[in-house]
Amino acid sequence: MAKAFKYGLKGITGFLEPAERELLRSLIDDVISMLQPAEDASQDPLAALIGLDMDVREPTDRAVKRLLPNVMKNDDGASLEFRQLTERSLRETKIGALRAAALDLDKDEVVLTAEGARLWSMALNDVRLVLAERLDIRDEEDAEHVHLMQDWSQAEDVESYLALVYNFATWLQESLVQAMLQSLDSRA
Amino acid sequence: MTLSVALGPDTQEGTRTGTEASTDSLTAPDIPWNLVIWNDPVNLMSYVSYVFQSYFGYAESKANKLMMEVHKKGRSIVAHGSKEQVERHAVAMHGFGLWATVEKATGGPGGNSGKSGGSGQGKGKRG
Numbered sequence: 001m002a003k004a005f006k007y008g009l010k011g012i013t014g015f016l017e018p019a020e021r022e023l024l025r026s027l028i029d030d031v032i033s034m035l036q037p038a039e040d041a042s043q044d045p046l047a048a049l050i051g052l053d054m055d056v057r058e059p060t061d062r063a064v065k066r067l068l069p070n071v072m073k074n075d076d077g078a079s080l081e082f083r084q085l086t087e088r089s090l091r092e093t094k095i096g097a098l099r100a101a102a103l104d105l106d107k108d109e110v111v112l113t114a115e116g117a118r119l120w121s122m123a124l125n126d127v128r129l130v131l132a133e134r135l136d137i138r139d140e141e142d143a144e145h146v147h148l149m150q151d152w153s154q155a156e157d158v159e160s161y162l163a164l165v166y167n168f169a170t171w172l173q174e175s176l177v178q179a180m181l182q183s184l185d186s187r188a
Numbered sequence: 189m190t191l192s193v194a195l196g197p198d199t200q201e202g203t204r205t206g207t208e209a210s211t212d213s214l215t216a217p218d219i220p221w222n223l224v225i226w227n228d229p230v231n232l233m234s235y236v237s238y239v240f241q242s243y244f245g246y247a248e249s250k251a252n253k254l255m256m257e258v259h260k261k262g263r264s265i266v267a268h269g270s271k272e273q274v275e276r277h278a279v280a281m282h283g284f285g286l287w288a289t290v291e292k293a294t295g296g297p298g299g300n301s302g303k304s305g306g307s308g309q310g311k312g313k314r315g
Contacts, residue, residue, distance in 0.1 A: 066287075067282075067285070068282065069282060069287055069288075069289075070289070071275065071278050071279075071282075071288075071289055071290055072289055072290060072291070073224075073289045073291065082275065086275075086279050089279075090279055090282055090283060093283045094283065097283075118242070121235060121238070122283065122284055122285060125231065125235060125284065125285035126285050128230055129230055129285055132229070132230040137229050137230060138229065139229050140190070140229050142229060143190050143229040143230070147190075170190070170192050170232070171192060173192075173232060173235065174192035174232055174234060174235075177232060177234040177235045177238050178234060180238055180242075181234060181237070181238055181241075184238070184241055184242065184248075185248075
């Protein structure tokens with residue numbers, strides 16, 4: 001059983017069982033594969049180098065759209081234009097955080113610097129956003145409903161299994177963020 | 189937003205790095221724009237507060253107040269500045285997984301015109 005993250009002399013530390021690390025690694029890999037931009041041979045290499053992507057479109061997958069939302073509420077044209085300038089680097093930022101977290105999953109004990117913790121919290125958040133879309137969490141009531149699912153012996157179908165995984169990721173992120181907030185406090 | 193299990197306090201010494209507050213000065217005669225954060229049922233309340241504290245350099249009380257406004261009212265203006273500045277903040281917020289949009293400070297939807305907003309220019313590390 002995992003131990004909650006805590007803040008102490010070594011920095012922020014947590015403990016994960018091998019099965020939990022394996023689970024997190026596969027969740028992280030899933031999110032990375034969703035974020036990986038499609039390689040397009042016709043893409044202008046110079047544009048790609050400076051992060052431009054003129055062929056980018058608003059994502060059709062809801063989970064991807066939640067990870068890469070429109071920057072303006074009521075202006076799809078301006079949002080798309082902004083996407084062309086920024087989406088590629090946003091994908092790379094997210095993939096970077098996810099890869100960094102995956103690298104820390106080699107050992108049972110996870111020891112994080114402040115920067116490592118920040119990357120972990122971003123990675124766990126993206127994992128949770130994707131799981132929440134798969135679970136169709138649309139409002140606080142849906143979230144409450146999923147939150148009730150705590151008993152692994154109840155995992156009988158894909159949805160209940162996903163709910164348990166989501167709750168595990170939520171618990172882990174909450175403990176991490178509490179440790180991060182304590183580390184902020186100690187500097188205040 | 190969602191509230192999860194709170195854990196006991198632990199107040200040992202340690203280090204903190206990675207503050208991302210921007211220090212850009214004002215650019216040109218821009219119309220003011222707002223950075224809006226929208227509520228969603230997934231992001232943890234603690235995480236949203238952490239992002240406001242660590243990225244914008246807001247004090248805990250201000251970060252929590254803005255976070256609660258997002259949670260209760262569905263949205264909050266958390267910073268304002270030039271279009272360029274708030275767009276940069278929006279990308280950073282998307283990096284953290286927060287649902288952020290930008291809008292013109294006047295005549296924007298919702299009309300929640302900046303009462304709770306910050307300067308939009310990060311104030312650097314707290315404390």
